[in-house]
Amino acid sequence: MTYDQNNIFSRILRDEIxxxxxxxxxxxxAFHDIAPHAPVHILVIPKGAYESIIDxxxxxxxxxxxxxxxxxxxVADQQGITKDGCRILSNVGANGGQxxxxxxxxxxxxxxxxxxxxxxx
Ligand code: AMP
Numbered sequence: 001m002t003y004d005q006n007n008i009f010s011r012i013l014r015d016e017i018x019x020x021x022x023x024x025x026x027x028x029x030a031f032h033d034i035a036p037h038a039p040v041h042i043l044v045i046p047k048g049a050y051e052s053i054i055d056x057x058x059x060x061x062x063x064x065x066x067x068x069x070x071x072x073x074x075v076a077d078q079q080g081i082t083k084d085g086c087r088i089l090s091n092v093g094a095n096g097g098q099x100x101x102x103x104x105x106x107x108x109x110x111x112x113x114x115x116x117x118x119x120x121x
């Protein structure tokens with residue numbers, strides 16, 4: 001699958017669409033999810049063109065990987081969700097329910113989130 005340059009997160013990175021930014025470093029951008037599922041719901045995205053966590057893990061440079069995960073950690077601390085716990089997840093592809101084909105992690109917290117979100121067989 002080729003990376004879709006017109007996906008919404010790619011457009012946010014090009015400043016064509018605004019976002020509610022909470023943090024940025026050389027390799028990552030973090031902003032509030034537009035439809036939050038928890039009191040804290042932040043998306044962290046890499047600045048490079050990777051469609052999923054699988055693509056990112058396979059093809060990003062060590063600096064990109066490091067810079068991205070440092071940003072995730074920084075934002076979790078910044079949002080005050082480290083101490084009481086949080087959920088960090090990344091949907092992949094059709095079965096994973098991924099809507100935006102640019103790798104992102106969801107940081108969810110600020111409330112007890114219950115069991116992991118998947119349907120029973
Ligand atoms: P996923 O289903 O993992 O691809 O999640 C995509 C997420 O992006 C959803 O939680 C949406 O609410 C969120 N989203 C879509 N468009 C925007 C936007 N313009 N700004 C912030 N979040 C967005």
